[in-house]
Amino acid sequence: MTDVIEVNNLTRRFGRLVAIDDISFTVHEGEIFGLLGENGAGKTTTLEILEGFQKPDRGSALVLGHNPYTAHRQWRDRIGLVLQESDFDPVHTVTETVSLFAGFFSHPRAVDETLALVGLTAKAKERVGRLSGGQKRRVDVALGIIGRPSLLFLDEPTTGFDPIARADFWTVIEGLRDEGTSIVLTTHYMEEAERLCDRLAIMAKGQIVAEGTSSTLISEMGATTLRFELPRGLGLDALRAITGIDFVLRDNLATALLGAELQSVLRRLMTWAESTEVHLHRLEVLRPSLTDVFLGATGNDR
Numbered sequence: 001m002t003d004v005i006e007v008n009n010l011t012r013r014f015g016r017l018v019a020i021d022d023i024s025f026t027v028h029e030g031e032i033f034g035l036l037g038e039n040g041a042g043k044t045t046t047l048e049i050l051e052g053f054q055k056p057d058r059g060s061a062l063v064l065g066h067n068p069y070t071a072h073r074q075w076r077d078r079i080g081l082v083l084q085e086s087d088f089d090p091v092h093t094v095t096e097t098v099s100l101f102a103g104f105f106s107h108p109r110a111v112d113e114t115l116a117l118v119g120l121t122a123k124a125k126e127r128v129g130r131l132s133g134g135q136k137r138r139v140d141v142a143l144g145i146i147g148r149p150s151l152l153f154l155d156e157p158t159t160g161f162d163p164i165a166r167a168d169f170w171t172v173i174e175g176l177r178d179e180g181t182s183i184v185l186t187t188h189y190m191e192e193a194e195r196l197c198d199r200l201a202i203m204a205k206g207q208i209v210a211e212g213t214s215s216t217l218i219s220e221m222g223a224t225t226l227r228f229e230l231p232r233g234l235g236l237d238a239l240r241a242i243t244g245i246d247f248v249l250r251d252n253l254a255t256a257l258l259g260a261e262l263q264s265v266l267r268r269l270m271t272w273a274e275s276t277e278v279h280l281h282r283l284e285v286l287r288p289s290l291t292d293v294f295l296g297a298t299g300n301d302r
Helices: 043-050 094-102 111-117 133-145 163-178 190-196 214-221 236-243 262-276 290-297
Strands: 003-014 017-028 032-037 058-063 079-082 151-155 182-186 199-204 207-212 224-229 248-250 253-258 284-286
Touching: 003 043, 003 182, 017 032, 017 043, 017 058, 017 182, 017 199, 017 207, 032 043, 032 190, 043 058, 043 151, 043 182, 079 133, 094 111, 094 133, 111 133, 133 151, 133 163, 163 182, 163 190, 182 190, 190 290, 199 214, 199 290, 207 214, 207 290, 214 290, 224 262, 236 253, 236 262, 253 262
Parallel strands: 032 182, 032 199, 079 151, 151 182
Antiparallel strands: 003 017, 003 058, 199 207, 224 253, 224 284, 248 253
């Protein structure tokens, strides 16, 4: 499997602040790789090194086989960027803005096609200064993909999108991956990361604290939550006798964290409920989510 990004022992300091602390990871060709973390975790600094805007203090980064800080113009022709913030001339129309950027690339995508991909066809003749925040963000994305990049960096691309626009954008990104584009994505939306990312890394205080597929990370977390409204007259000691495990009361619900024993506990509980004709109100089995993994990995699961 070819790697389009190889990061080894990368470190970046700003005075006493260690923004990136000895991180290593790879991004495979044709995958979507996610970088997750709180604000200040080091995600944007990492991207800026990979994009060639910053030089690391220690370690190395190879992007499409080159050092991004010293890479040539042909290398930049293969890179697409969607930064957190961009500043456009408000007088130019959407078409004029995207057409201008198309001229920077040797084999750009057609402007009309690009606008259609990001949902801006109806705004093609609108001046950028009159667009909403979400529409301006779509212009950012259009500029990132106009050059048909081999590698696309997306730094929180769906900020300001409504739920429908975000879902539409996910389809666009998946289509780009299916065409062979490798993508590095940062996002604060866990459902976005779980939907899009083939693999991901979670950063905290400049370090990578978890890495893998979302399903693997969720599975490694292990525990599934079983909870229901404790039937009147049934105490926790009696519930333990029925199920064989300890429950606690949380938000007025009998709650237990279970692993492989979930099925047997559920079977004993349901057998008892049917035999005593007791209805278990608000019964839920909750699988861990990527949000749970994120909070646990970053030390915020309190």
